[in-house]
Amino acid sequence: MTEQADDIKQGFLWKQEHLAPLPIPTGQPASDLMNIIWRKNQVFLDIGSFAMGAGWLTLHCLTFVFISSAAYVAWYTGDYWAGLTILALFGGGLMGTLWYFFIKQWRKPLLPPVRFNRQRREVCITKPDGSYWFVPWEKVHAIAPSVTSLNTGGATKHGSLLLWFPLEGLEHKAYAPDVKGWILMVNPGGGISSMAQWECIRSFMEIGPDVVPEASVFRHRDMSTWQSYLFDVKQAAKDRGWFLALVWDAFLGEIIFNSILYDYCLRKKMVVVPDLTAPEVIEWSKPLSPAKWAMRSPELEQAILHREAELASLV
Secondary structure, three states: OOOOOOOOEEEEOEEEEEEEEEOOOOOOOOOOOOOOEEEEEOOEEEOOOOOHHHHHHHHHHHHHHHHHHHHHHHHHHHHHHOOOOOOHHHHHHHHHHHHHHHHHHOOOOOOOOOOEEOOOEEEEEEOOOOOOOEEEHHOEEEEEEEEEEEEOEEEEEEEEEEEEOOOOOOOOOOOOOOOOOEEEOOOOOOOHHHHHHHHHHHHHHHHOHHHHOOOOOOOOOOOHHHHHHHHHHHHHHHOOOOHHHHHHHHHHEEEOOOOHHHHOOOOOOOOOOOOOOOOOHHHOOOOOOOHHOOOOOOOHHHHHHHHHHHHHOOO
């Protein structure tokens, strides 16, 4: 049996929620938590995956901890050789190796985006070699798997949003764990977070571009890096108060995680967002007259009405 939206499979410490097909409302507001929106207009939405912020935060935080530890040992004990040993082993040996692999991954070329055309109700999948194919929108599978890890610090939940597209020539093939397909995965956290991220795509296709956030790669591009940082601190102070803004966004954000340098490097990386250049794809991406727009299937229309009635009853 082919999984449909609202189907849930779960076991001990794991859960798998199906959000599509059919792409019915999740009940969550569209929120681009992982900054996957690269390009948006009245015809299509381009999404891509370059989410290396978590890796940056982890590596920079650990680097700060090891350098601080080495400085503390050298100052508190007066044994400068012990401090230098800690710095060499952990700061240079361990963190140097991790930073090398991180930078190597960072320098890889950006992959072509996945393009969702709301007027044709199709999705264009493009491989790095330039080959492409089109998938019917209602055949896209959105799955939100999550797992719970138990450790001495308690329970920690991890989750992702997995988009599965049938391969070329198998556009009408149903999803199954043993069926190969083109996969795009982002890690917003599972559950409600995955629903909110998926809702960006679903809302664009079923409602329109106005309910979807603007492309995140161009956020604050009219500001310098420092202006953008100060703007975020002021916004955080407005939302949470100056104390939390200064502690979290100013001190932790800059001293511990160095968010300014990350934003600067990200701007350099995303200065040119890949586009789709195949002539047939360019033609496919052009606007259509409203009379030529593809329509929802009767099954999806009925499913959306039923889901909207369910959500309305919960208010």
